[in-house]
Amino acid sequence: MPQAVPGGGKIDTRLVTRSPGRKACGGRPFIWAAAALFHLGLATLAAGPAAGAEPAVARGEYIFRAAGCLTCHTDTKNKGAPLAGGRALPTPFGTFYTPNITPDPVHGIGAWSDADFITALREGLAPDGSHYYPAFPYPSYTGMNERDMRDLKAYLFSRPAVATPNRAHDLKFPFGFRFALWPWKLLFFTEGRRIEDPSKDAQWNRGAYLVENLGHCGECHTPRNFLGAVDRERRLAGNPVGPEGKKVPNVTPHPGNGIGDWSKSDLTYFLKTGFLPDGDFAGGAMTDVIQESTGFLSDEDRAAVARYIFGLPPISGPGAGP
Amino acid sequence: MRNAIFILTLGLIFATAGQAFAAEEPQNVIKYRQAVMKAIGGHTGAIAGVVKGEVSFTGDVAAHARGIQEMSKLVSKLFPKGTDNKMQEKTRALPAIWEDRAKFDAAVKAFQAASANLVRVAEAGDPAAFGGGLQELGKACGGCHKPFRAEEK
Numbered sequence: 001m002p003q004a005v006p007g008g009g010k011i012d013t014r015l016v017t018r019s020p021g022r023k024a025c026g027g028r029p030f031i032w033a034a035a036a037l038f039h040l041g042l043a044t045l046a047a048g049p050a051a052g053a054e055p056a057v058a059r060g061e062y063i064f065r066a067a068g069c070l071t072c073h074t075d076t077k078n079k080g081a082p083l084a085g086g087r088a089l090p091t092p093f094g095t096f097y098t099p100n101i102t103p104d105p106v107h108g109i110g111a112w113s114d115a116d117f118i119t120a121l122r123e124g125l126a127p128d129g130s131h132y133y134p135a136f137p138y139p140s141y142t143g144m145n146e147r148d149m150r151d152l153k154a155y156l157f158s159r160p161a162v163a164t165p166n167r168a169h170d171l172k173f174p175f176g177f178r179f180a181l182w183p184w185k186l187l188f189f190t191e192g193r194r195i196e197d198p199s200k201d202a203q204w205n206r207g208a209y210l211v212e213n214l215g216h217c218g219e220c221h222t223p224r225n226f227l228g229a230v231d232r233e234r235r236l237a238g239n240p241v242g243p244e245g246k247k248v249p250n251v252t253p254h255p256g257n258g259i260g261d262w263s264k265s266d267l268t269y270f271l272k273t274g275f276l277p278d279g280d281f282a283g284g285a286m287t288d289v290i291q292e293s294t295g296f297l298s299d300e301d302r303a304a305v306a307r308y309i310f311g312l313p314p315i316s317g318p319g320a321g322p
Numbered sequence: 323m324r325n326a327i328f329i330l331t332l333g334l335i336f337a338t339a340g341q342a343f344a345a346e347e348p349q350n351v352i353k354y355r356q357a358v359m360k361a362i363g364g365h366t367g368a369i370a371g372v373v374k375g376e377v378s379f380t381g382d383v384a385a386h387a388r389g390i391q392e393m394s395k396l397v398s399k400l401f402p403k404g405t406d407n408k409m410q411e412k413t414r415a416l417p418a419i420w421e422d423r424a425k426f427d428a429a430v431k432a433f434q435a436a437s438a439n440l441v442r443v444a445e446a447g448d449p450a451a452f453g454g455g456l457q458e459l460g461k462a463c464g465g466c467h468k469p470f471r472a473e474e475k
Contacts, residue, residue: 275456283473
């Protein structure tokens with residue numbers, strides 16, 4: 001079911017033309033690789049909205065996948081309805097419970113205007129003016145462009161409403177005081193849409209947008225300081241205590257500690273299928289990310305992610321790659 | 323009489339052999355099961371090289387798929403009681419395997435189905451379907467590793 005999705009179903013020929021075997025063996029591996037990858041792209045679209053759906057909704061679904069909203073806003077463990085919230089996120093600061101983002105007008109976000117939605121993502125503010133905890137990754141989403149935000153809302157509003165009430169966070173003293181979030185934001189939050197770097201090409205800029213903003217990779221892969229702000233000096237260099245109290249690997253191109261010994265196609269293949277370069281299949285939190293988010297991206301977008309990641313400064317420690 | 327003695331001896335041999343099997347060292351079972359898992363990972367790693375276009379051995383993917391399918395038939399018996407990571411060293415098998423055996427058995431079944439499907443699409447020589455089959459297989463590996471294998475220390 002083809003849709004108007006950016007880059008959807010396109011073939012990442014770079015994966016193929018880079019291959020050392022190609023010259024020696026003619027077109028066959030090209031066909032295999034291209035077709036297999038192409039199919040993965042199509043398979044991911046098959047789960048999309050019905051044909052003839054609003055372009056904004058179809059586009060929004062792609063943004064929704066890239067932004068990885070589903071895994072956090074669904075309480076899969078307790079068989080919660082999709083996007084109805086309630087998933088527990090245990091952190092060193094206490095346990096957060098994600099809210100309902102279905103279009104239910106009472107318990108979800110059904111009563112929100114576009115402006116409310118944009119303010120939440122861009123500024124980390126609820127419609128009543130209260131501050132969100134940065135467990136909601138608005139420090140990443142703030143960089144999204146407005147069209148993506150609007151289309152994302154259109155997609156969310158096309159989903160079934162579920163009347164599941166929200167559950168209050170269970171935070172340790174003194175993090176339960178929301179007013180403390182205002183100075184926190186002054187210190188650590190930079191609001192605003194990502195401005196493209198004109199010294200870099202389009203692919204790098206797209207990769208930066210996908211990694212730093214939509215994909216919010218750093219929210220898990222970057223360590224946080226004692227006030228819960230990501231440490232920008234150690235961007236993507238691994239987090240000793242990530243969500244669920246688990247260690248999150250270093251994904252900078254550092255050869256020993258990060259993924260410096262991976263090729264770009266190792267990374268794009270991993271983000272698509274979940275298979276590691278040694279053939280193993282990691283079973284951690286990244287499994288959900290691959291199955292609900294990166295596995296749905298176009299090959300072009302995954303290549304952009306790899307381009308950006310391998311252009312990062314390699315940072316040592318802690319721990320090896322995924 | 324001779325025959326009777328012969329049969330008796332034979333029975334004794336088998337009985338002791340069975341005994342030896344039952345009393346297999348947990349560490350040896352763990353070593354064997356990890357070797358089987360590594361063999362599976364070897365096949366998926368090899369397939370990756372072909373799908374990424376790094377090598378031209380496209381005709382080999384069906385053999386690798388069959389290898390995975392053969393291994394998938396062994397998985398269930400590789401997890402006798404007493405070989406989890408609480409009771410044994412050098413293993414990442416979680417006690418959850420024995421606490422929720424029905425769920426574990428379902429994960430094995432899903433793995434067998436996904437690998438049988440991979441053989442089918444590989445033998446059909448349809449690269450497009452193969453890509454989808456591979457993604458399904460990955461889900462089956464993850465569907466067992468996530469709940470039943472401890473994360474790397």
